[in-house]
Amino acid sequence: RGKRAFIAGVADDNGYGWAIAKSLAAAGAEILLGTWVPALNIFETSLRRGKFDESRVLPDGSVMEISKVYPLDAVYDNPDDIPEDVKTNKRYAASSKWTVQEVADSVKQDFGSIDILVHSLANGPEVTKPLLETSRRGYLAAISASSYSYVSLLKHFIPIMNPGGSSISLTYIASERIIPGYGGGMSSAKAALESDTRVLAFEAGRKNKIRVNTISAGPLRSRAAKAIGFIDMMIEYSLANAPLQKELSAEEVGNTAAFLASPLASAITGAVIYVDNGLNAMGVGV
Numbered sequence: 340r341g342k343r344a345f346i347a348g349v350a351d352d353n354g355y356g357w358a359i360a361k362s363l364a365a366a367g368a369e370i371l372l373g374t375w376v377p378a379l380n381i382f383e384t385s386l387r388r389g390k391f392d393e394s395r396v397l398p399d400g401s402v403m404e405i406s407k408v409y410p411l412d413a414v415y416d417n418p419d420d421i422p423e424d425v426k427t428n429k430r431y432a433a434s435s436k437w438t439v440q441e442v443a444d445s446v447k448q449d450f451g452s453i454d455i456l457v458h459s460l461a462n463g464p465e466v467t468k469p470l471l472e473t474s475r476r477g478y479l480a481a482i483s484a485s486s487y488s489y490v491s492l493l494k495h496f497i498p499i500m501n502p503g504g505s506s507i508s509l510t511y512i513a514s515e516r517i518i519p520g521y522g523g524g525m526s527s528a529k530a531a532l533e534s535d536t537r538v539l540a541f542e543a544g545r546k547n548k549i550r551v552n553t554i555s556a557g558p559l560r561s562r563a564a565k566a567i568g569f570i571d572m573m574i575e576y577s578l579a580n581a582p583l584q585k586e587l588s589a590e591e592v593g594n595t596a597a598f599l600a601s602p603l604a605s606a607i608t609g610a611v612i613y614v615d616n617g618l619n620a621m622g623v624g625v
């Protein structure tokens with residue numbers, strides 16, 4: 340049978356999660372999505388009304404099928420964690436079973452198991468603030484939504500992941516080099532995500548024969564990136580300075596994820612894989 344993938348962090352057709360879903364679907368995987376609760380309604384409506392039909396077309400002309408879309412908020416592990424104001428928020432009250440534990444339980448109930456887990460989500464409420472102006476609350480929120488969310492997802496999905504399975508997240512070079520503008524503790528969150536990739540590769544590899552890698556992606560004009568406010572500048576900078584002077588397409592990141600999830604990458608784990616036209620290798624801009 341084909342592989343089954345759960346991709347967390349898809350709420351439109353502009354981001355890396357959508358592109359990864361397409362590449363995995365093109366390689367024959369069954370697609371399940373986890374969509375942030377506040378974005379669920381508009382995403383499902385758009386799907387139903389055919390707004391994404393054009394971008395669902397795969398290279399062979401067939402159309403990506405999405406077996407199920409699960410509401411998810413990766414900041415909460417189980418119902419005990421949900422604060423009252425969120426519980427009573429209209430958008431949240433309209434959905435149910437969206438904590439990480441409950442989503443893993445639902446996927447188990449609906450499909451039994453998965454082979455591929457993708458974490459393509461991040462959130463930093465103070466991302467536009469320099470680190471020196473970031474509050475403790477903002478910093479911890481960035482780490483919770485962007486780093487611990489991955490630990491939690493993997494922890495709860497490992498019991499339903501088949502041995503030989505593969506898990507992938509998305510990171511950014513701001514974890515290791517100074518990228519002014521990527522603030523609010525988001526650079527710290529990506530550093531944690533990369534370090535955790537190594538430790539989780541060890542733990543999930545030894546115990547469950549699951550590989551854990553992260554893709555350090557170049558700039559893409561996604562919804563999340565537009566919210567940071569410097570994405571056009573980053574794309575221009577890369578065009579001017581990277582070894583490969585072309586705009587990065589989300590599909591190139593999707594294809595790398597499909598490779599990493601496949602047996603072709605059976606000895607790759609604990610790695611940060613750059614998909615950025617080589618920009619990371621430059622020492623100076625020229």
Ligand code: NAI
Nearest residue numbers: 350354355375412413459460461462509558559561563564
């Ligand atoms: P995106 O906006 O398509 O994806 C981010 C998703 O995270 C959204 O769908 C949002 O609804 C979801 N999300 C936010 N908080 C959540 C929560 N608590 N629970 C569940 N879902 C939540 O944007 P993009 O850029 O494709 O982001 C995907 C990943 O790629 C992120 O980890 C991002 O940091 C990473 N990345 C993006 C780059 C870029 O230039 N766009 C560059 C390098 C890495």
